[in-house]
Amino acid sequence: MASGEFDRILGENARYARTFDRSALTAAPLTGVAIVTCMDARIDVEDALGLRVGDAHIIRNAGALASADVIRSLLVSQQLLGTREVIVIGHTRCGLHGADEAALRGKVADSTGTDTDLHFGAFDDLDAMVRAQVETLRGQPALLDTPVSGLVYEVETGRLRAVA
Amino acid sequence: MASGEFDRILGENARYARTFDRSALTAAPLTGVAIVTCMDARIDVEDALGLRVGDAHIIRNAGALASADVIRSLLVSQQLLGTREVIVIGHTRCGLHGADEAALRGKVADSTGTDTDLHFGAFDDLDAMVRAQVETLRGQPALLDTPVSGLVYEVETGRLRAVA
Numbered sequence: 215m216a217s218g219e220f221d222r223i224l225g226e227n228a229r230y231a232r233t234f235d236r237s238a239l240t241a242a243p244l245t246g247v248a249i250v251t252c253m254d255a256r257i258d259v260e261d262a263l264g265l266r267v268g269d270a271h272i273i274r275n276a277g278a279l280a281s282a283d284v285i286r287s288l289l290v291s292q293q294l295l296g297t298r299e300v301i302v303i304g305h306t307r308c309g310l311h312g313a314d315e316a317a318l319r320g321k322v323a324d325s326t327g328t329d330t331d332l333h334f335g336a337f338d339d340l341d342a343m344v345r346a347q348v349e350t351l352r353g354q355p356a357l358l359d360t361p362v363s364g365l366v367y368e369v370e371t372g373r374l375r376a377v378a
Numbered sequence: 379m380a381s382g383e384f385d386r387i388l389g390e391n392a393r394y395a396r397t398f399d400r401s402a403l404t405a406a407p408l409t410g411v412a413i414v415t416c417m418d419a420r421i422d423v424e425d426a427l428g429l430r431v432g433d434a435h436i437i438r439n440a441g442a443l444a445s446a447d448v449i450r451s452l453l454v455s456q457q458l459l460g461t462r463e464v465i466v467i468g469h470t471r472c473g474l475h476g477a478d479e480a481a482l483r484g485k486v487a488d489s490t491g492t493d494t495d496l497h498f499g500a501f502d503d504l505d506a507m508v509r510a511q512v513e514t515l516r517g518q519p520a521l522l523d524t525p526v527s528g529l530v531y532e533v534e535t536g537r538l539r540a541v542a
Contacts, residue, residue: 217463217525219409219410219411219463220411220463220465220525220527222428223411223427223428223429223465223538224538224540225428226427226428226429227426227427227428227536227537227538228537229428230425230426230427230428230536231535231536231537231538234535234536234537236420236533236536237533237534237535239419239420239533241418241419241420241471241472241473242419243419244419245383246383247383247384247387248417253412253435253436253437253451253455254405254435255403255405255406255407255408255431255432255433255434255435255436256400256403256405256431256432257431258424258431260422260424260425261394261424261431262391262394263387263390263391263394264386264387264389264390264391264393264394265387265390267419267420267421267422267425268419268420269419270419271417271418271419272417272419272438273417273438273439273440274436274437274438275437275439275447275448275450275451276437276450276451276454276455277454279447281447281450282446282447283439283443283445283446283447283448284439284447286439286440286445286496286498286499287417287439287440289482289486289494289496289498290440290441290473290474290482290498290499291417291440293482293485293486293489294473294474294477294482295473299381299383299384301384301387307405308405309405309454309458309459310454310458313454313458318453318454318457318458321457322453322457322520325457325522326519326520326521326522326523327519328519328520330453330520332450332453332520334450334453334454335450335454355490355491355492356486356490356492356494356496357490358489358490359490361381361384363384369400369401369403370401371395371398371401372391372394372395372398372400372401373391373392373395373398374387374388374391374395376388
């Protein structure tokens, strides 16, 4: 199953491991923060937020949605590894911004022959979407009563702005 | 809801944005790869894999599990943004490795007063866990028939090794 990109990644990792010096870090994030953001390739979370290796849990999916899997991850983060703050970060020019759910289901059917009734998470208003994820997390009774903030990352400028 | 860490992150981001030069990137990942890995704070995905901003989708949750939300994210990644390869990366010393599901549910109940029947994703055999996630993704009829590989990242050494 290997590809050229897979082989390149393993080669780059061998270079990384040669000078690796982070073996003393433990699993608990040093800042006590868990980030929830999008999988988007243009967001280098550590660089954009000034985080170092070991600083924060970073949870990512399509759209930065507060899904059941994100809530599971935050429960593990809080109960096993002691984080006490959540920051949700949506971003401009997200693929799901203005996406057409029916068209996406059609693409899946056309390319794989599989019908799906999945909701992909398309949204129309970025700031409102981020606020809704923050509200979802604040409303989870199983999560600790900790700060939950919402930010938008602008892929055009690299800048964060607070929306919740 | 702001904290000292939140303010520090916004300050660091202002420094980042001052020299930001990635505004020309589009949403489609340049390598065509989607990474699925753990939220663990010790994994700097870009550094460890030799990826640059814009190269790859990075999906992260507690344990690198192939959850329904990961499958949703991969469908968006493939159908909207053209990725054609998946690499699943588990890691050593994961908080969920050998974790006790009942004890975790007890911690949630003790700290929040909320009973949950959630399965947190604890596992006993790291390599087998990664292989199982790879098999889950390979078996999804709605995903494209693309390479799916499995790696283990060693937080002690920074090294990746292939397991599937």
